Each structure stands twice: as C-alpha cells, then as structure tokens.
Amino acid sequence: MNFAPVVKFLPFLLSGVATTLLVSALSFLLGMTIGLILALFRLSSVAPLRWAASLYIDFFRSTPVLIQIIWLFFVLPIVTGIYLDAIPIGILALGLNLGAFAAEIYRSGILAVPTGQREAALSQGMTGLQAMRRVILPQAVRMVLPAIASAMISLVLDSSLVSVINVPELMSKANTVAGFTIRPLEVWSLVALIYLVLTMPLAVAVNKLQKRALSVVGGR
Amino acid sequence: MTSYQFNFDAAIGAIPQLLAGLLVTIELSALVMALSLPLALMVALGRLTRFRLARAVTYGYTELFRTTPLLVQISWIYYVLPIALNLHPSAFVSAVIALTLNLVAYLAEAFRGSIQSIDPGQREAGLATGMSEAAVLRRIVLPQAALRAVPLVASNWIGLFKNTSLVAIIGVHEMLFVAQDVAQSTYRPMEILTVAALIYFAVTFPQSLVVNRLFERFRVIE
Numbered sequence: 214m215n216f217a218p219v220v221k222f223l224p225f226l227l228s229g230v231a232t233t234l235l236v237s238a239l240s241f242l243l244g245m246t247i248g249l250i251l252a253l254f255r256l257s258s259v260a261p262l263r264w265a266a267s268l269y270i271d272f273f274r275s276t277p278v279l280i281q282i283i284w285l286f287f288v289l290p291i292v293t294g295i296y297l298d299a300i301p302i303g304i305l306a307l308g309l310n311l312g313a314f315a316a317e318i319y320r321s322g323i324l325a326v327p328t329g330q331r332e333a334a335l336s337q338g339m340t341g342l343q344a345m346r347r348v349i350l351p352q353a354v355r356m357v358l359p360a361i362a363s364a365m366i367s368l369v370l371d372s373s374l375v376s377v378i379n380v381p382e383l384m385s386k387a388n389t390v391a392g393f394t395i396r397p398l399e400v401w402s403l404v405a406l407i408y409l410v411l412t413m414p415l416a417v418a419v420n421k422l423q424k425r426a427l428s429v430v431g432g433r
Numbered sequence: 434m435t436s437y438q439f440n441f442d443a444a445i446g447a448i449p450q451l452l453a454g455l456l457v458t459i460e461l462s463a464l465v466m467a468l469s470l471p472l473a474l475m476v477a478l479g480r481l482t483r484f485r486l487a488r489a490v491t492y493g494y495t496e497l498f499r500t501t502p503l504l505v506q507i508s509w510i511y512y513v514l515p516i517a518l519n520l521h522p523s524a525f526v527s528a529v530i531a532l533t534l535n536l537v538a539y540l541a542e543a544f545r546g547s548i549q550s551i552d553p554g555q556r557e558a559g560l561a562t563g564m565s566e567a568a569v570l571r572r573i574v575l576p577q578a579a580l581r582a583v584p585l586v587a588s589n590w591i592g593l594f595k596n597t598s599l600v601a602i603i604g605v606h607e608m609l610f611v612a613q614d615v616a617q618s619t620y621r622p623m624e625i626l627t628v629a630a631l632i633y634f635a636v637t638f639p640q641s642l643v644v645n646r647l648f649e650r651f652r653v654i655e
Contacts, residue, residue, distance in 0.1 A: 272634060275638040276595070280612070280629060288626070370500075398509070398517060405501040
C-alpha cells in the first residue's frame with residue numbers, strides 16, 4: 214500500500230464531503246417533512262388520503278433506492294420538461310425515499326402515545342390538529358428519536374448512491390481519484406475511513422438515545 | 434408537459450432479459466442470506482462473550498460495516514481481493530463476499546438484541562440447576578432468541594433484496610444492470626426503468642406483507 218499519491222488528493226476528496234453533507238442535510242429536511250405529511254395522511258379519517266399515502270409508502274419501500282435515483286434522473290426531464298442539475302435531483306430522490314421510511318417512524322411514535330391524551334386535549338377544547346401538534350407529536354417525536362437518528366445514518370450512507378448520476382459528492386470524487394492515481398485500494402480505504410468519521414458520532418448518539426429511551430419506559 | 438411519445442415496445446420486449454436479471458438478483462440474495470446467518474450468530478456471540486479481544490474485534494467489525502456505505506464496501510472488496518490477496522474471483526463472487534460482510538454486521542446486531550432481550554433470570558436459573566454456560570445458551574437462551582429474531586431476519590432479507598441492485602456497478606448482471614444496459618441500447622430509459630421498478634415492486638411488496646405478518650405473529654408481550 215502507498216498512500217502518498219492519494220493523500221495529495223485529500224482536499225479534492227474533502228470538497229466531496231461538503232457536497233455529501235449538503236445533499237444529506239437537505240434530503241433529510243425534505244424527507245422528514247414528506248414523512249410527517251404522509252404519516253398524518255395515513256392516520257387520517259379520509260379514506261383516499263390513507264390510500265394515497267399507503268401506495269406511496271409501499272412503492273418507495275419496495276423498490277431499491279438506486280433505481281429510484283436513476284429513474285428520477287431520466288424521467289423528470291422527459292415528463293416535465295424541467296432540466297435540473299444532478300444535485301437537486303439527487304436531493305429530491307433521496308428525500309422522496311426517506312419520506313416513505315420517515316412516515317412509518319412517525320406513525321409508530323404517534324400510535325405509541327396513549328389515546329387518552331388526545332381525548333383529554335379534545336375535551337379541553339383543542340381541535341384535532343392542535344391536539345396533534347401540541348400534545349401528541351412532541352411526545353411521539355421524542356419516543357422515535359433513536360429511529361430518526363439511525364435513519365440519518367442510512368441517509369448519509371445512501372447519499373453515496375447519487376454518484377451514479379454524477380453528483381460530485383465523496384463517492385463520485387473517489388471514483389475519479391481511483392481512476393487517476395490507479396490506487397483504488399488506498400482510495401477506497403481512505404474513503405471508508407472518511408465515511409466512518411462522518412457517521413460514527415451519529416452511531417454513538419443512536420446508542421445513547423436508545424439507552425435513554427429504555428430507561429424512560431422503565432426497561433431493564 | 435412535453436410532447437414525449439411513450440413507447441413501451443422496447444420495454445415489453447426486454448421483459449425476458451429483465452426476468453433473467455431478476456433470477457440473478459434472487460440467487461444473490463439467497464446465497465448471501467444462507468452464508469450470513471451462521472456467521473452473524475458467531476459475531477453476535479463474539480460481542481457478548483467474556484473474552485475482551487473477541488468483543489473488541491467483533492465490535493470493530495460491526496461498526497465499520499454499519500458506518501460505511503455498501504457501495505464503498507463493494508468497490509473496496511472488488512479491488513482488495515486481486516491487489517492485496519492476489520485472488521481473481523468473478524464479479525458475482527466478489528459481490529457475494531461484499532454483500533455478506535455487510536449483511537453479517539446488521540444481522541449480528543439483530544441477533545445480539547434478541548439474545549439480550551431474554552430475561553437474565555432465565556440464564557441464572559439454568560446455571561443454578563447445574564447447566565453449563567454453553568448448555569444454557571443452547572437449550573434456553575438461543576431457542577427463544579431465535580423466535581424473536583425471525584421478523585428481524587425477514588426485514589433484513591427485504592433490505593438485502595433491494596441492496597443487490599448496487600452490485601450493478603461492478604458489472605454483475607442482476608436486474609438493474611440489465612435494465613440500464615437495455616435502456617442504453619434502445620434509447621428508452623424511462624419505459625424500461627419503469628418496467629424494472631414495477632417488477633421490483635411486484636416481487637418485494639408481497640414479501641414485505643409477510644414481514645408485517647411476522648412482526649405481528651412473533652410480537653413479544655412480557
């Protein structure tokens with residue numbers, strides 16, 4: 214192994230890290246928003262909303278995220294005539310995918326809040342929406358924090374997939390460096406290490422949150 | 434809207450090729466799962482053992498493979514075998530190794546959780562009646578933990594099934610690779626990718642219904 218030719222490209226790789234973080238952060242915000250809307254739809258009393266949300270969730274959870282990314286890349290310009298840059302398409306694809314998984318996370322949290330709380334809030338004169346926003350959601354989100362944090366880890370890892378549509382993130386830049394230096398082994402080892410540094414703090418947070426969640430519910 | 438003319442002829446003509454790709458997807462998934470189950474049990478036990486070295490090694494392994502992207506692992510294995518070990522396996526074998534190493538890390542964590550969820554009082558009771566550690570593990574803890582792990586294994590199976598699409602990058606002819614290949618040669622990416630996505634959905638969705646049933650059926654009430 215000889216890391217010397219590869220280390221020269223470290224600044225180039227780190228500029229990819231910036232894109233990885235940007236793509237991850239924006240698709241996280243998009244996905245968590247879509248997920249919340251879908252979760253509320255799934256629990257709605259209006260049947261068509263429930264069906265639409267279920268169809269969305271089932272479809273996005275039953276197909277590989279890689280095909281979703283490639284599909285969006287080819288289909289968006291064809292169908293809408295809108296030509297977006299690769300970065301927004303990557304963010305959109307990852308966000309749409311995360312939305313389906315986030316919806317299930319929110320839903321499990323909302324269902325875990327005892328129904329008596331909603332009834333109590335309604336009896337105080339709150340509307341259904343107010344009860345959801347002020348009483349149920351704050352508790353639900355706290356309960357599912359570990360799941361949200363591990364979704365975040367998966368998202369950072371999945372952001373590597375947008376390299377297939379040439380988003381200039383870490384994976385994509387690594388491919389370039391590997392080809393240029395003909396040192397694939399060193400490049401991939403270094404890149405694995407960078408991803409590890411990016412996600413390890415989140416992994417530690419998941420463990421902490423899980424332990425805290427267990428102590429809250431009185432587990433062993 | 435643009436005046437794009439949909440034409441599914443090429444996509445429909447490609448269905449036999451896509452299904453051949455699907456068969457590779459299924460073979461890969463089945464092989465990887467069969468290899469991963471016993472290995473994951475060993476890693477899970479390694480994480481729970483008294484031996485500090487075994488704990489450190491298995492901890493390092495599971496964290497490394499769960500905090501780096503599968504795509505990086507696939508690329509890494511693809512190059513490490515010929516360069517560092519002078520082995521020249523086919524892309525398929527290389528893919529099986531990468532997917533197995535990845536799945537074992539996740540499954541081991543699922544197994545560890547299942548084993549730790551068994552009330553420690555049961556182990557103590559077993560030891561008190563004169564059973565050895567190994568006998569307690571084999572006769573009392575593992576049979577119960579295995580039942581609790583069933584839905585977790587099933588949902589990891591779904592994840593694996595979708596993740597096999599990533600080995601398209603090293604040229605394994607699974608379904609996504611075939612779809613991209615045909616899309617390029619026919620200039621009908623949208624129709625072909627849509628058909629491929631629908632095939633994935635048709636195969637994966639019924640499996641996820643089974644997973645939901647398993648979670649209901651194996652739910653633990655303590």
